[in-house]
Amino acid sequence: MKASTYLTRKKDMIFQNINALKTVEHVIAEVDQGLGNKSRTITTSSMPEVLATAVGLGSGGVISFAALYLSGSVIGVSAAGVASALSAAGAVVGGGATTGLFVLAAPIAILGYLGFKVAKKKRERRLMLAKQFCYKRSLAHLASLKNAIDIEKPSASKERIDYLKALSITLQAAIKDLKHDLGIV
Numbered sequence: 001m002k003a004s005t006y007l008t009r010k011k012d013m014i015f016q017n018i019n020a021l022k023t024v025e026h027v028i029a030e031v032d033q034g035l036g037n038k039s040r041t042i043t044t045s046s047m048p049e050v051l052a053t054a055v056g057l058g059s060g061g062v063i064s065f066a067a068l069y070l071s072g073s074v075i076g077v078s079a080a081g082v083a084s085a086l087s088a089a090g091a092v093v094g095g096g097a098t099t100g101l102f103v104l105a106a107p108i109a110i111l112g113y114l115g116f117k118v119a120k121k122k123r124e125r126r127l128m129l130a131k132q133f134c135y136k137r138s139l140a141h142l143a144s145l146k147n148a149i150d151i152e153k154p155s156a157s158k159e160r161i162d163y164l165k166a167l168s169i170t171l172q173a174a175i176k177d178l179k180h181d182l183g184i185v
Contacts, residue, residue: 005183006128014177018127024134024174031141031167035148041159042166051166054173128182135178142171 007013015021030047034040042051145168153161179185 005185007181007183008124013181015127015131015181018130021130021134024138024178027167027170027174028134028137028141031145031171034163034167035144038152038156038160041157041163043159045163050170051163054166054169055162131178131181135175135182135184138171138175138178142168142175145171 010016015024026047027050030045034045042048042055045051145164149161149164149168152164
């Protein structure tokens with residue numbers, strides 16, 4: 001996987017944050033449970049609606065993921081204290097309170113911006129690594145599913161094979177979306 005092809009614009013990503021990957025992890029966990037329990041079917045799975053939909057859509061189906069987050073804080077102080085501090089800071093460069101606002105705010109804004117950029121880069125890197133990890137795990141689980149279908153097909157019930165195929169379809173859709181975000185053609 002080339003890092004240069006990884007999507008960097010959040011609006012173009014299907015998995016925009018780590019929380020969005022939890023759905024893929026849920027599918028992988030269901031695959032683990034399904035491969036370990038040969039009596040497991042769509043109706044006894046932890047996600048019967050998703051798997052039933054996957055069977056209905058076939059291999060062309062798509063899983064959608066979306067997550068939004070907002071955060072922020074406001075800190076208040078007295079007006080008198082603020083006005084006096086701004087006037088004093090503005091006087092340093094020959095101005096008043098308005099100039100003082102810029103004098104005091106400039107270093108805070110610059111440091112805040114730099115801190116934000118560093119944190120954003122770390123978060124983006126962590127997200128990319130998590131997507132790569134999910135992608136590799138999904139591929140391995142898909143191979144295990146295909147193997148299980150081949151082995152179980154002669155003796156398993158139709159419900160069991162449908163379950164394994166539904167897991168395969170769902171995992172293929174997740175892999176498709178991960179490939180999109182990772183820039184894998």
